[in-house]
Amino acid sequence: MEIHQLLRLIGRIGAGVDETSTGRAAADAARHALVARGAQAVGPLLRVLTDEDPPVDWTEAAALLRRIGEPALRPLAAVIAAAPTPTAAVRAGWTFSGLELHSPTAYAPALAHPHPRVREAAAHALQQRGPAALPAARLLLPLLADPVAEVRAGAGWALADAGPGVLPLLREVRRARAPAGVRRTALELLAAVGGPAALDARDAAAVRRLIRARAPGEVPEPMHLCGPWFALPTGDLPAVLDAFGLSGAERVTMRLGASAWRHDQHSGAAHGACARMYVSPVLDGWTLVFGTATGEAHRPAGEPPGGAVLRRCTALSRRFGTAHWYGARCADDWSAWCFAERGEVVRFYDATYPEQTAGARHPAEPADALPHEAAFADGAFADVDALVAEAFLASYEAVTRDLGIAGPRTAALVAGRASVNPLALGPATRAEGAAVLALTACGRTFGHPPGALRV
Structure with a gap:
């Protein structure tokens, strides 16, 4: 049967023309036949993939090209390099990243391709494979010196996601006569x-020198918010570390500290979310402490979720006069905050547990509804087209943010009015002192969570 006839059989199912068991069996047989044609089927499938109005759903063509594997690699690279439309480039890149290959080293020609989009796509494809990409790790090393920043970054991410198995290769690079930029990147990846524990004494000293070189004059950047943080009106770093029971403090860049907090909130490692805390420099008069201390992570059985936070804020306010706690999550609309003054909690709110709300409304809070009151009812968009609903919600969030109405990440808005909004950090933020990363009681027992961090 001709290739166009096989595609037509698959298209009948996609269009709902023949959804009988016989029709579905015929479509499956057509898919197997196209994969069996191998290189012969690649051209027709690529035409479907890049067609703005294809006769067969483009995802069918993408899945078949992925199954065909290596014969589709170079043709897909050519499409990525000279895609007729942005849509075609995206589709080709997605297909390229999931090709079924005998070995990840089959991406070698793409990693050395003259077009940077292809090199970047090949690095991304290896990153998608995680530790399975380790056999191709050495092929990524030249890309660490690539003239295109996106390609260099992609190679670094792929090496980092290859996992601990890449450490001997990185140590080899550190001792080789590689360009200075490549050796520096290898050092960052070793630490990440x-x-x-992956660094010998010489490399550990080099990381500290790198941090000392980058930290002075570092410009604050907006942070990705996902997790809890405290705000204290003090510049007494030793007192802050003592108040949280932190030790082993190491000076870091603000970028590294923010990266550690973000990483730890999504860590799957045992005690990964409560092993360390990032203490910021003094930002517009406030020291921010990001993370979960051991006391909040392991509260006594039966204690209300906010109990540990209330105790912590009470103790902190006795010591520093004022203590704030905030919480936000990137996966949903959760927001929470606590304000304590001179040893007394004056306000506590958690959108997940509104029944625990305590104290009078704070002047920094939204004037109308709190987050749990402002949420849309379940099923509010059940009869609305998904794209329309998505566009509306995006516009709604923008308006609530601009007007200060309760909504997603309300805690950040409250923080901006009462202390410092981590989302609004930037060149205008006054930064004094040093940023540090320090271990909690859990961290002293279990060590730093593994994973890549940005220096």
């Missing part, structure tokens, strides 16, 4: 993938 293996943690402090």
Whole structure:
């Protein structure tokens, strides 16, 4: 049967023309036949993939090209390099990243392709494979010196996601006569993938020198918010570390500290979310402490969720006069905050547990509804087209943010009115002192969580 006839059989199912068991069986047989044609089927499938109005759903063509594997690699690279439309480029890149290959080293020609989009796509494809990409790790090393920043970054991410198995290769690069930029990147990756234990004394000293070189004059950047943080009106770093029971403080860049907090909130490692805390420099008069201390992470059985936070804020306010706690999550609309003054909690709110709300409304809070009151009812968009609903919600969030109405990440808006909004950090933010990363009681027992961090 001709290739166009096989595609037509698959298209009948996609269009709902023949959804009988016989029709579905015929479509499956057509898919197997197209994969069996291998290189012969690649051209027709690529035409479907890049067609703005294809006769067969483009995802069918993408899945078949992925199954065909290596014969589709070079043709897809050509499409990525000279895609007729942005849509075609995206589709080709998605297909390219999931090709079924005998070995990840089959991406070698793409990693050395003259077009940077292809090199970047190949690095991304290896990153998608995680530790399975380790056999191709050495092929990524030249890309660490690529003239295009996106390609260099992609190679670094792929090496980091290859996991601990890449550490011997990175140590080899550190001792080789590689360009200075490549050796520096290898050092950052060693620290990120293996943690402090992966560094010998010479490299550990080099990381500290790198941080000392980058930290002075570092411009604050907006942070990705996902998790809890405290705000204290003090510049007494030793007192802050003592108040949270932190030790082993290491000076870091603000970028590294923010990266650690973000990483830890999504860590799947045991005690990954409560092993360390990032203490910021003094930002517009406030020291921010990001993370979960051991006391909040492991509260006594039966204690209300807010109990540990209330105790912590009470103790902090006795010591520093004022203590704020905030919480926000990137996966949903959760927001929470607590304000304590001179040893007394004056306001506590958690959108997940509104029944625990305590104290009078704070002047920094939204004037109308709190987050749990402002949410849309379940099923509010059940009869609305998905794209329309998505566009509306995006516009709604923008308006609530601009007008200060309760909604997603309300805690950040409250923080901006009462202390410092981490989302609004930037060149205008006054930064004094040093940023540090320090271990909690859990961290002293279990060590730093593994994973890549940005320096």
